[in-house]
Amino acid sequence: MSLADLAEEFERRTGICGSLQELVPLIGDAGREIGFDHFALTICDNLRQTAPRFAHLDNYPPAYAEVFVANGLYRFDPVLLHAQRRIGGFAWDDVRGMATYQRELLDRAAREGLCSGYTVPANVPGEPCGAVSFASRRACRMTSEICCVTDFIARTAFEASRRLRGLSVLPAPVPHLATREIQCLRRLALGETDKQVARALGISPDTVRQYVKTARKSYRARTRAELIALALRDSQILFGEPSIPLFGGTDLG
Missing domain, CATH: 3.30.450.80 (Transcription factor LuxR-like, autoinducer-binding domain)
Structure with a gap:
């Protein structure tokens, strides 16, 4: 053969x-x-x-x-x-x-x-x-x-x-995250606090928390840890990725 x-x-x-x-x-x-x-x-x-x-x-x-x-x-x-x-x-x-x-x-x-x-x-x-x-x-x-x-x-x-093993199925659609949500998650994944993220992005800590809350809702994640794990899985953020602005940091949606 x-x-x-x-x-x-x-x-x-x-x-x-x-x-x-x-x-x-x-x-x-x-x-x-x-x-x-x-x-x-x-x-x-x-x-x-x-x-x-x-x-x-x-x-x-x-x-x-x-x-x-x-x-x-x-x-x-x-x-x-x-x-x-x-x-x-x-x-x-x-x-x-x-x-x-x-x-x-x-x-x-x-x-x-x-x-x-x-x-x-x-x-x-x-x-x-x-x-x-x-x-x-x-x-x-x-x-x-x-x-x-x-x-x-x-x-x-x-x-x-x-x-x-029942794994060969189409994956669930990846939720759309706004640019600012991704920027916040990138920095949080690297260990920064809400205050540090806010200072780096030029927004308030409350705004950071709101972006994270919105992202959690999009993913139906119960905790921030679960949200970051899901975002890593879907390559919305990457392991060890530098916290660089996306498109100049001006796109909020």
């Missing part, structure tokens, strides 16, 4: 897959067709979490997988940490600048049969970090064609897992 036919067949079969358990052999078989011995699909911040929004599927060597979860090694896994800061797929050999204990973790994985691999980040705003990894017992050469097909298989598997 050609790689193109493999990708098409995998998409068809995962589209009619009825459970996460059925998905496991499909991913494993596709990985072996490409040249990988093992895979792991992870969507969670803690592999011990079992809520419906989380998922962890793999066919890793049982002895290593049990130790990996039981000892919390996933918290230090350089591959998973790297995946949180990447968009495209990457070979494990590309993970550089690791601490000594992280290199030791990869060495330990290699001794258990996870010698080389390729990981595709799969992160959705507002959901736990995700990644799909394929691993081989021996060094493997990743051609551009293999990388493309592996990326497709990984992302298709990820979307299938989201569908099977």
Whole structure:
């Protein structure tokens, strides 16, 4: 079977897959067709979490997988940490600048049969970090064609897992926030007080509180903390974003 036919067949079969358990052999078989011995699909911040929004599927060597979860090694896994800061797929050999204990973790994985691999980040705003990894017992050469097909298989598997967990639905519309509301939220998210925000924007603290109240109403948020979390999720404000004025700070609506 050609790689193109493999990708098409995998998409068809995962589209009619009825459970996460059925998905496991499909991913494993596709990985072996490409040249990988093992895979792991992870969507969670803690592999011990079992809520419906989380998922962890793999066919890793049982002895290593049990130790990996039981000892919390996933918290230090350089591959998973790297995946949180990447968009495209990457070979494990590309993970550089690791601490000594992280290199030791990869060495330990290699001794258990996870010698080389390729990981595709799969992160959705507002959901736990995700990644799909394929691993081989021996060094493997990743051609551009293999990388493309592996990326497709990984992302298709990820979307299938989201569908099977009831997450593959259209998101709710993002509320419209006025420019001043966004400016206030940016500064509050950076830890400024109402007085500091007011001084920076040239308005009164009462006006700041009114903007925040209006934004909370738009989001139906019960607290400021929830409002900021929702605004971050929807990219209305960004992590560590400088508190710069928008459009000269003159647009109030």
